[in-house]
Amino acid sequence: MMEINERKSEEKDTSSSPEKSYFSIDEMRAEKGDKKKEGVNDLREGIDDKAGKIESIDDIRRSSENSALRKWEKANPEIAEIARLNTSSEQIKKMEWTQPEKWRTLDETQKRVALDRIGEVLMRSYDHPKPSLFVEENKDKKAIGSYGDGYKSDSSGNLIGADYGIELNREGELKRAHEKIFGKDPKLALGAYAHEFRHSYQYEQASRYEKPQFASLVDNPEKAREWSENIKTYNEAPPKELLDKDPDEYRKRFDKYANQPVEKDANNFADELIKRIYG
Numbered sequence: 001m002m003e004i005n006e007r008k009s010e011e012k013d014t015s016s017s018p019e020k021s022y023f024s025i026d027e028m029r030a031e032k033g034d035k036k037k038e039g040v041n042d043l044r045e046g047i048d049d050k051a052g053k054i055e056s057i058d059d060i061r062r063s064s065e066n067s068a069l070r071k072w073e074k075a076n077p078e079i080a081e082i083a084r085l086n087t088s089s090e091q092i093k094k095m096e097w098t099q100p101e102k103w104r105t106l107d108e109t110q111k112r113v114a115l116d117r118i119g120e121v122l123m124r125s126y127d128h129p130k131p132s133l134f135v136e137e138n139k140d141k142k143a144i145g146s147y148g149d150g151y152k153s154d155s156s157g158n159l160i161g162a163d164y165g166i167e168l169n170r171e172g173e174l175k176r177a178h179e180k181i182f183g184k185d186p187k188l189a190l191g192a193y194a195h196e197f198r199h200s201y202q203y204e205q206a207s208r209y210e211k212p213q214f215a216s217l218v219d220n221p222e223k224a225r226e227w228s229e230n231i232k233t234y235n236e237a238p239p240k241e242l243l244d245k246d247p248d249e250y251r252k253r254f255d256k257y258a259n260q261p262v263e264k265d266a267n268n269f270a271d272e273l274i275k276r277i278y279g
């Protein structure tokens with residue numbers, strides 16, 4: 001059993017953090033001086049012709065001749081990540097409900113189903129199991145969502161059950177937008193969902209990284225190692241009561257929470273996806 005499994009990571013609204021600094025994929029690309037290979041088509045140029053006529057990353061992965069792509073992905077993990085983001089957002093963009101005028105007409109159940117569809121797209125692009133989505137009620141409006149990594153243990157460390165899934169708070173509000181995540185703006189719900197989905201991907205990648213027999217299924221070993229270490233030393237978000245009692249301490253702990261690798265990566269992932277879908 002892994003050590004990373006016993007708790008849920010509570011999410012708070014990180015948009016208010018003054019120190020929220022993204023290392024965006026654009027910046028990363030600029031730094032690497034590689035702005036060309038962005039789309040699936042470009043990606044295809046990077047692999048040999050044996051892969052045949054391929055429409056998407058999904059096709060490549062499902063095909064029996066996927067070793068060329070897999071090799072290429074492993075040799076270029078950062079560009080492969082951009083290709084996955086592009087593939088996912090192209091597909092999500094085509095879904096009618098992602099338009100604000102359509103989203104507004106959906107009730108909560110329909111919104112949950114719509115978000116679940118996003119999970120299916122991400123699942124295929126990221127070759128990663130889709131976590132179940134639960135909508136729950138938490139009076140703390142700052143609590144947007146949480147991710148359960150799949151295992152619950154008793155005090156002796158014995159496995160007693162699994163709750164692998166994403167929970168989003170129907171009362172959750174993003175300060176930046178002054179709006180509930182299940183309100184009028186699909187970007188908020190989509191962003192919150194994408195953030196939590198990314199955590200599930202991080203956990204999965206970290207867990208594959210830790211098991212030698214699954215090492216070949218790690219997309220980016222450097223990232224997976226960083227996430228694996230961070231998950232073991234995860235800084236929880238401070239309880240909201242601390243904000244009144246000791247604002248300085250609250251801020252200090254909040255920054256520690258928001259600036260750790262898995263949180264920065266999840267925020268960055270959600271931002272990159274939203275940027276591609278809504279421009």
Ligand SMILES: [Zn+2]
Binds near residue numbers: 195
């Ligand atoms: Zn998070």
